[in-house]
Amino acid sequence: MRLIESFPKIVSLSLSIVLLGCTPAPEHNDQIVSPTSQNPDNYLTRDVREDVFYFVMPDRFYNGDPSNDLGAPEGSISHGGFDPSSKWAFHGGDMQGIEQKLDYLKGMGITAIWMTPILRNKAVQKDGFAHHGYWIVDFGEVDPHFGSNADLKQLITAAHQKGIKVFFDIITNHTADVIKYRECHESDGAFIEGLTSCEYRSLDTVAKSGTYTPFVPDTEQGVKSPAWLNDPSYYHNQGDTTFEGENSLYGDFNGLDDVNTEDPRVVQGMIDIYSQLISEFKPDGLRVDTVRHVQLPFWQAFSPAIMAHAQQVGIPNFHIFGEVYDPDPRVLSEFTTTGQLPAVLDFGFQAAVGGTFFANNPVSQVSDLLDHDHLYNDEDSNVNQLLTFLGNHDMGRPGHFIARYLPNVSSEEKLKRSILAHAMMFVSRGIPVVYYGDEQGFTGDGHDVDAREDMMPSSVASYNDNTLLGTSATTAQSNFDTDHPIYRAISEFAVLRKSIPLLSYGDQRVRWLDNQQQAFTFVRADEQGNEVYIAFNLSPNAQVVPVVGDYATLSLVGGDAKLIGDDDASILLAPLSFGVFTTY
Numbered sequence: 001m002r003l004i005e006s007f008p009k010i011v012s013l014s015l016s017i018v019l020l021g022c023t024p025a026p027e028h029n030d031q032i033v034s035p036t037s038q039n040p041d042n043y044l045t046r047d048v049r050e051d052v053f054y055f056v057m058p059d060r061f062y063n064g065d066p067s068n069d070l071g072a073p074e075g076s077i078s079h080g081g082f083d084p085s086s087k088w089a090f091h092g093g094d095m096q097g098i099e100q101k102l103d104y105l106k107g108m109g110i111t112a113i114w115m116t117p118i119l120r121n122k123a124v125q126k127d128g129f130a131h132h133g134y135w136i137v138d139f140g141e142v143d144p145h146f147g148s149n150a151d152l153k154q155l156i157t158a159a160h161q162k163g164i165k166v167f168f169d170i171i172t173n174h175t176a177d178v179i180k181y182r183e184c185h186e187s188d189g190a191f192i193e194g195l196t197s198c199e200y201r202s203l204d205t206v207a208k209s210g211t212y213t214p215f216v217p218d219t220e221q222g223v224k225s226p227a228w229l230n231d232p233s234y235y236h237n238q239g240d241t242t243f244e245g246e247n248s249l250y251g252d253f254n255g256l257d258d259v260n261t262e263d264p265r266v267v268q269g270m271i272d273i274y275s276q277l278i279s280e281f282k283p284d285g286l287r288v289d290t291v292r293h294v295q296l297p298f299w300q301a302f303s304p305a306i307m308a309h310a311q312q313v314g315i316p317n318f319h320i321f322g323e324v325y326d327p328d329p330r331v332l333s334e335f336t337t338t339g340q341l342p343a344v345l346d347f348g349f350q351a352a353v354g355g356t357f358f359a360n361n362p363v364s365q366v367s368d369l370l371d372h373d374h375l376y377n378d379e380d381s382n383v384n385q386l387l388t389f390l391g392n393h394d395m396g397r398p399g400h401f402i403a404r405y406l407p408n409v410s411s412e413e414k415l416k417r418s419i420l421a422h423a424m425m426f427v428s429r430g431i432p433v434v435y436y437g438d439e440q441g442f443t444g445d446g447h448d449v450d451a452r453e454d455m456m457p458s459s460v461a462s463y464n465d466n467t468l469l470g471t472s473a474t475t476a477q478s479n480f481d482t483d484h485p486i487y488r489a490i491s492e493f494a495v496l497r498k499s500i501p502l503l504s505y506g507d508q509r510v511r512w513l514d515n516q517q518q519a520f521t522f523v524r525a526d527e528q529g530n531e532v533y534i535a536f537n538l539s540p541n542a543q544v545v546p547v548v549g550d551y552a553t554l555s556l557v558g559g560d561a562k563l564i565g566d567d568d569a570s571i572l573l574a575p576l577s578f579g580v581f582t583t584y
């Protein structure tokens with residue numbers, strides 16, 4: 001549902017050495033007073049800012065039950081689509097598979113799992129297969145390809161027993177493509193000859209001559225649940241979006257039925273659907289799909305209602321983060337302030353850190369990003385509640401970006417760049433999200449299905465010919481290697497983050513950067529003046545960077561760096577490395 005290419009070449013001033021915010025020495029505090037959870041190992045009491053997320057596509061992870069690979073019985077709209085050799089089809093992964101691999105995730109320091117949608121889908125549509133789960137017909141039942149409601153409950157119980165939270169990926173913008181239009185489709189739902197899409201009808205056109213004439217083909221009558229979703233009057237019925245202007249709010253994504261989210265009955269209907277799901281399964285939070293394709297008033301009603309319901313059923317640290325596919329903090333923050341969502345996925349972080357670490361864009365892009373962090377401040381949320389990430393199932397992976405933007409660097413450098421970017425994510429503001437397979441050095445050929453390789457042995461030829469980072473394995477083999485260098489690095493970064501509360505709660509301020517040296521330093525700081533000083537070197541050469549600030553003590557607690565010079569005034573960083581120093 002997302003069409004933006006990553007890393008627009010943002011033109012940034014080429015800064016030479018600049019000193020930013022040279023502050024007086026912090027007063028020494030014996031105790032770091034950042035708010036830490038009472039019991040950080042308990043899923044229920046742990047603040048979400050202390051979590052480390054793993055974003056997994058269940059279909060592509062691990063097949064724990066081959067008996068469910070075809071989904072619902074033949075004849076059902078949720079049957080079939082299984083073909084492990086096709087990158088578009090179902091591959092067999094399921095809830096049981098994730099449950100069997102919880103120790104693998106825990107060993108990497110993962111404390112929360114976000115799964116792509118798992119509710120029952122229309123398995124096969126004109127343009128593909130619902131392995132991703134974004135084509136829902138039944139909002140109260142697990143898709144039979146992924147298991148049953150009981151299997152999901154068992155997964156959540158097992159995860160909770162290991163202190164791991166489970167987040168659902170939800171959709172309110174659209175359902176599967178079931179509704180058709182008389183003006184565009186034959187009675188069986190196929191396009192009228194000569195058409196490949198249904199041209200968008202603007203609000204102006206609708207005011208003059210009405211919407212399209214919606215109908216549901218005989219074979220798909222009543223397939224949606226709850227029942228109100230079968231009534232076409234709850235949808236926009238304005239034809240296909242081209243993602244421009246108003247049509248990105250009211251149009252159908254390639255035929256997916258766009259719900260009329262301005263109708264108060266729909267708003268309440270969606271609140272009821274997801275409240276019921278929270279009551280039944282007690283997930284620890286939600287990721288919300290396609291947020292910017294729904295009007296702000298919907299979120300202003302939906303988000304507080306869902307948060308309140310979660311509190312009522314005993315989930316005190318429930319969290320919601322939305323997908324607003326835009327790298328501009330001014331756009332993103334509108335949804336966490338005016339829109340009343342607790343958080344969004346930080347596409348700004350992905351663009352700035354991805355651009356600098358994977359494409360050698362000026363490191364000043366990182367400070368440009370952080371300069372806008374204050375936009376997220378309001379009475380109940382701030383930038384530390386955002387979810388940060390380096391790639392995903394839509395845009396592609398770090399391994400792909402590095403190969404695409406820096407094709408000529410050595411395989412060793414490619415591996416180091418992936419590890420270094422993960423380090424940056426774990427020591428930066430926001431909650432880190434590891435995309436499944438990145439920890440095994442997956443690369444992928446591009447975006448969308450090309451970034452959805454199997455962790456279990458794959459039969460997809462275009463996956464299995466990829467060169468992975470940090471291993472001689474291919475995706476034809478099982479890739480749950482706990483000795484993989486990226487897996488090991490992430491597990492170390494997770495321990496570091498857990499041991500230093502400022503990495504979860506502190507403000508992030510750049511202290512020094514140099515675009516030519518491709519190096520920068522920043523602090524994570526609290527209001528009491530406690531600071532962690534952090535330096536990054538994105539250059540393939542060793543670099544000396546300054547300590548900006550007057551610190552009594554600096555102690556290296558992470559990375560590959562050492563203090564040099566009189567009074568430890570500088571830091572020597574190995575090529576493509578970082579250093580984390582406590583100053584208290």
Ligand SMILES: [Ca+2]
Binds near residue numbers: 063066068069092093
């Ligand atoms: Ca299966």
Ligand SMILES: [Ca+2]
Binds near residue numbers: 178180252255256
């Ligand atoms: Ca449709």
Ligand SMILES: [Ca+2]
Binds near residue numbers: 250251258259294
């Ligand atoms: Ca919409």
Ligand SMILES: [Ca+2]
Binds near residue numbers: 444461463464
């Ligand atoms: Ca390939």
